[in-house]
Amino acid sequence: MKTRKIRGMRDVMTSRGSGGRSVPPTREKILAEQARLEHKRAMLERELAMWSENQRQTAERLQEVLDRLEVLMEATAPPVPAPEPEAKALRPNRNRVARDDESDDDSLTEWHAIVLEY
Amino acid sequence: MSTATNTGNRTKAFISLQSSVDFVVTSTTSQVMDRASAYLTAGFPVHLRGPAGTGKTTLALHIAAQFQRPVMLIVGDEQFTSSDLVGEQNGYRYRRVVDRYIHSVVKYEEDAVQQWVDNRLTTACREGFTLVYDEFTRSRPEANNVLLAVLEERLLVLPTSTGRNSYLKVHPEFRAIFTSNPQEYAGVHELPDALSDRLITIDLDYYDRETEVTITQSNSGLPLDEAARVVDLVREFRSSGEYDQAPTLRACIMIARVTALQGLLPSSGDPRFAQICLDILESKMDFSIKNRARRMNQRKMLLQLIEHHATRVMPEQTGL
Structure with a gap:
């Protein structure tokens, strides 16, 4: 016979505990408890179905929000900077000293020659 | 000078010199x-x-x-x-930075700096x-x-x-x-x-006669001897001192070019040539109502100079 070692009061079986683990002695009590448990199982299954549906709906709403955020971020994002212009192949002056407050897009300067007859 | 476009590119102009066909080197x-x-x-x-x-x-x-x-x-x-x-500081350059390094945080930074224009x-x-x-x-x-x-x-x-x-x-x-x-x-x-x-x-002073004749002939299209008549006329007027603004090589070119374009020749007998000379040379003296006598004397002198240097005989008189 298997014996169980008792370490404290929590290991002492109460009368309700021993009653809950035992099979009811009469057929009526068995059927009554069986009916109660079936009812409870149906309730928990409905609850689980509701939670699953809520989870699916929440996931859909989350995806909609993420898509909308992506659209708004693209609209407010700064423009993509133009690629750095390549250095001039022929710089007219090698002694040129750039100032700090000078425009940094100096390579975009267009020179326009005006022919003057004298 | 050309104006800059609003595309961000700056346009600058410089002059490329080219000698005209009239330009002569003496x-x-x-x-x-x-x-x-x-x-x-x-x-x-x-x-x-x-x-x-x-x-x-x-x-x-x-x-x-x-x-x-x-x-x-x-x-x-x-x-x-x-x-x-x-040059000077002209206009402003605006800068706007949007920082989205952290996706849940948006950081805006704006500033404006003055722009130097050469x-x-x-x-x-x-x-x-x-x-x-x-x-x-x-x-x-x-x-x-x-x-x-x-x-x-x-x-x-x-x-x-x-x-x-x-x-x-x-x-x-x-x-x-x-x-x-x-x-x-x-x-x-x-x-x-x-x-x-x-x-x-x-x-630089006024050029010598040869240079003035060459430049006048080149800029007017008159034959060389006809251009020389005009230059001699203006040079003698200049040496007379009877003016408030010295007649220059420009006056020679003006007279010669208009004469050539009108199909005329420097001639004292042609009233049109005389009128051209008077229009261009008389203005070298200040205009004053009180000084009418001096102005008449100057006109008389100019007509004598025209008579002297443009001795081509024409049937009609100047009428001036």
Whole structure:
């Protein structure tokens, strides 16, 4: 016979505990408890179905929000900077000293020659 | 000068010189040109000084063309300030930074800085162009002060305290040619000693007869002997001293060109030629109601000069 070692009061079986683990002695009590448990199982299954549906709906709403955020971020994002212009192949002056407050897009300067007859 | 577009590109203009078909080089102008070119090659600025109508500007442009560099042309003006030469802070540049490094945080940063715009002297110093500053003594002396360091220390001092470099090292190929009228001319300021000392001044006077005849003939299309009649007429009027503004080579070219375009020849018997001469030369004397007698004497003298130098016999009289 298997014996169980008792370490404290929590290991002492109460009368309700021993009653809950035992099979009811009469057929009526068995059927009554069986009916109660079936009812409870149906309730928990409905609850689980509701939670699953809520989870699916929440996931859909989350995806909609993420898509909308992506659209708004693209609209407010700064423009993509133009690629750095390549250095001039022929710089007219090698002694040129750039100032700090000078425009940094100096390579975009267009020179326009005006022919003057004298 | 061309205006900049709003596409972000900046447009700058320079002058590319080209001699016209009318331009002639005589021995006199060639000598002056050689001297000026030698001084400029040595790194010294040249100042052509002389009365109006002696070809200073044309000669300056021709000298500048010899160096085959782009030219910046400035014409002196009473209203000039230093910023008209070197440039100024003009307009603002806006900058906006949107930081989304952390996706749930958006950081905006905006600022505006003033933008410096070069003017012609700065552009010429920076790029190594040839500067032709025509009638530069018509600008006030304080406006030209910035030239002192440019011509001596080869350094352009910019009037801005912003930025790392407020000083611009002048390009080694930068050259400067100045022209001016004598100080007694209206609207001409006295040349400061400090600036005058930095310039090599070549005084130009009226050209000799041969040069004036050649230039007049080239610019008018008249035959050489007919152009000589016009030049002799104007030169004798100039030597008479009976005027308030000296008649110059321009008067010769005006008379000769209009005469040629009208299909005329310089002739005292042609009233149209006489009228052209009077229209151009009579204005060299101040107009005054009280001075009518002097004006009549001047007209009489001019008609005598026309009679003397344009002795071509025509049947009709001038009627003047």
